[in-house]
Amino acid sequence: MEKTNTTTSGFISQLPKNIFSGFVVSLIALPLGLGLALASEAPPISGIIAAVAGGIIVSIFGGSNVTITGPGNGLVVVLLGAITTLANGDVFQGYLFTLAAIICSGALMIIIGQLRLGILSDYFPSSAIQGMLAAIGISIFAKQFHVMLANTSIKGDTISLLASIPDSILVLFNPEYRAVAIAALVGIISFLIMVFYGKIRNKYFQLVPAPMWIVLLAIGLSYYYEIFSSQPYPIDTSLLVQMPDDVFSNFPSPDFSLLFDLKFISVVLAITLISSIESLLSIKAVDKLDTVKRRSNVNKDLTALGIASIVSGFIGGLNVVTVIARSSVNVNNGGTNRTSNFFHSIFLILFVVLFQDQLRRIPLTALAAILVYTGYKLAAPRNLKDVAKIGKEQLLIFFATIIATITTNLITGILIGILATIIIHFILNKSVMFFARNLFKPNVLMFKEEINGNYFVSVKNFSNFMNYSQLKRRLDTIPETQDAIIDFSLCDFVDYTVQESLIGYQETFKRKGGSFEITGLDIHGTSSEHPLAVRSLIPFSKKIKISATSNFTKRQVDLQHIASNFSWQYDPKKNIDISSVQDFVFFKTKKINYINNSIYDTQSIFKISDIEFSEGEFIARTLVRTTVLTINLKVEIPKFTLDKEGLLEFVYKFAGFKDINIQGHPDFSKRFYLLGEHPEQIRSFFKDELVLFFESNPYYHIECNGIYLLVMRKERLASIKEIKALLDYGTRLEKVISSIQSNEIVLKSPKIKS
Structure with missing residues (x-):
């Protein structure tokens, strides 16, 4: 009961933060929802409907914590294609068919979530996904660039739209098209606001997101001409947002008459694929931003997104996905739980109810500018540069996906990307059967x-x-x-x-x-x-x-830092000189292949290395890599092996070795197995301070070949944390042995028989 009260009080105390964060997110979601709908050739209100349905339903049934849902960038290309082609050019009828496809896609997402198939996102190679997102960005840019310049007459596929960009620019200089100059200027200024917004470091200015500044300035321009100017408003109504008089009545009815049509089915699959990928990628990314360090239940979230898409489709909205940009804004403004997603929807409803007249004053060119910038960010040259740094083969996958997506469709594009990745992996490994x-x-x-x-x-x-x-x-x-x-x-x-x-x-x-x-x-x-x-x-x-x-692994970089902290040397290269370890009993029956990743001090006392060796022969031959520390004692001491009591005890006894007990230290004799050829000399060397050191520290396998100590723990590579512990253990052990030697308890070499 106390825990419930604590949770409730925490929820209430965090409510103001989430209300404020929801408000800030709504300022971005409003213009983006309108813009994404327009880019898809859908009614502008359909984007707002998707954001509202997603915010309310996913906040109740979802499995994430600080994500924001609504219409997504990735679906613009699919929805645009569906609306303009499903009814053979009849945009409104195509919109009704698309609503049906969105509902069917939502049902599929529910099935995916219930079958816990969110893991399917792991079967998409990263470079192919990046290529797909870049292709979506290019398509959005190509379409919306013309709208930003007030040229809505140019149609066609992505390639033809890109090729027509110079024509749209030249039209602005034609005196016959002066009527659209103001609208185009609004688009250009809006784009510049998106570009330079982040460079303005004024905290008050930054309180209002860039898309909302664009909306406010565009609406302000309309009121300027209405109140202060004698000239008529220069932007034609065809270039303004069109909204019904009562947005909450006369919801369109989805048309399911193409339910079994192959083209319709392909649209449903494309919407489901892109919705799932975009949402899963966004959820993973937002989880990293969560200040409370929670991990989302992706399958539960996919189910909730499916329900939200069904509801949205039935009332005329676009499909619902998890969106990274708005989610990031939510986290940055103090959002701590799903209520911020809910409140962002409530504020959107208030905006639509209270400011319908103002929304109709927004030029399409301003909204297009927001999308042009969004498309550019998805396909920015910097992304290409980042992929090229990873490897030329990733660049091939990236370009193969982009070209296939632009020239065909999103499903074919991602499949081509996956196929290209598989072929490249076959080539790199010079074998198909290895994978098979x-x-x-x-x-x-x-x-x-x-x-x-x-x-x-x-x-x-x-x-x-x-x-x-x-x-x-x-x-x-x-x-x-x-x-x-x-x-x-x-x-x-x-x-x-x-x-x-x-x-x-x-x-x-x-x-x-x-x-x-x-x-x-x-x-x-x-x-x-x-x-x-x-x-x-x-x-x-x-x-x-x-x-x-730059080619080091994370572990190698950490090893280099360890060496630097000790003012020691680090050598990552493989070394076939194995003289420093081959004389130890542990390696007598093993074939050492090489030593690498060595850290050593300038006085050549300590050396920690990774060692690859093989055990057995022929079919039984296995490769093992382990990490060992060797200590040069400079003065000879008795040869011995020290290990933890246990299974090895039976092996040693079977081999004829007898455990050497240290008088006065029964606990040590029970916990450790000590052996060597000269028991009396070993007993004489194991003074109280050395025995106490071994008793009060973690277990390690320790060997001495007379001059060198070998210290290791497991037959595997040590982690950085374990290497630090091993170095600490070894340096303290060397001090104890040096203290014994300095007290002249060290046996002289002539007295030790080989």
């Missing part, structure tokens, strides 16, 4: 380690967008307050999509107090110097210099 053999095999092993409670996840064979769901399912079961280590040592190929997704996990774990470390990627070749570039054990044609810091 391993695609449906379990490739993820996860367990919780007993010693420190770490979650260890090992990935083998390959990891890309086709089988990432296997890895994601395991990762989602790990509490974000714990420590997780993801090891790709046994993985031949890791693509960009997987690595990008894992970065999201790293950020979430870090925010919630856990750690999420990725190991084993530094042995792979890369397609570029980007830290998230495709990595493969098969060499790429272009060799990337390992010395380039």
